[in-house]
Amino acid sequence: MDTHLGRIGQLISSYLGREKNLEDHTIHLLFSANRWEHVPMMKEKLHQGITVVVDRYAFSGVAFTSAKENFCLDWCKQPDVGLPKPDLILFLQLSPEEAAERGNFGHERYEISSFQEKVLQSFYCLMKDKTLNWKTVDASKSIEDLHREIRSIAEETMQKVQNKPLGELWK
Ligand SMILES: Nc1ncnc2c1ncn2[C@@H]1O[C@H](COP(=O)(O)OP(=O)(O)O)[C@@H](O)[C@H]1O
Numbered sequence: 001m002d003t004h005l006g007r008i009g010q011l012i013s014s015y016l017g018r019e020k021n022l023e024d025h026t027i028h029l030l031f032s033a034n035r036w037e038h039v040p041m042m043k044e045k046l047h048q049g050i051t052v053v054v055d056r057y058a059f060s061g062v063a064f065t066s067a068k069e070n071f072c073l074d075w076c077k078q079p080d081v082g083l084p085k086p087d088l089i090l091f092l093q094l095s096p097e098e099a100a101e102r103g104n105f106g107h108e109r110y111e112i113s114s115f116q117e118k119v120l121q122s123f124y125c126l127m128k129d130k131t132l133n134w135k136t137v138d139a140s141k142s143i144e145d146l147h148r149e150i151r152s153i154a155e156e157t158m159q160k161v162q163n164k165p166l167g168e169l170w171k
Pocket residue numbers: 102103104139140141142143146
């Protein structure tokens with residue numbers, strides 16, 4: 001068991017590892033609840049001037065659930081409406097085939113190629129939203145080159161948003 005995770009985190013982890021089954025709406029709401037749990041801490045850091053970097057965030061929440069049958073993008077977004085709005089969203093673009101060839105791709109619940117293709121289409125829909133600062137980077141580059149590119153975009157953004165108020169996502 002992942003003892004470093006909270007109770008919601010543990011539920012999610014056992015769902016992804018296929019140890020536990022959860023109804024599709026339930027797991028969606030748990031992922032969102034897991035983000036909301038972190039909001040007070042994120043806001044505290046942001047107000048101290050600390051840059052917060054989040055892996056996946058609400059966009060994965062929407063992209064993954066909306067790739068399932070009978071889930072629309074709009075329903076999937078609602079639980080995450082009002083989360084701290086990111087100043088920058090980096091989309092690390094890599095074909096599902098190339099991603100599957102890399103390490104760590106394997107046995108988790110969502111790591112099935114046909115499903116990943118649907119998830120990718122959902123991400124493309126989300127990226128049409130011009131109120132958000134999406135930047136696509138080519139993730140087929142080397143780790144070092146990618147690092148340099150991400151670092152430069154991040155530093156530029158940090159400069160730009162320094163004195164801007166925190167926004168609310170999808171509101
Ligand atoms: N730019 C890259 N080039 C080659 N291999 C990479 C690159 N970035 C990550 N990897 C490798 O791919 C695997 C998965 O990377 P990871 O960052 O964990 O992806 P994810 O967060 O999507 O699961 C790891 O084995 C990692 O070392």
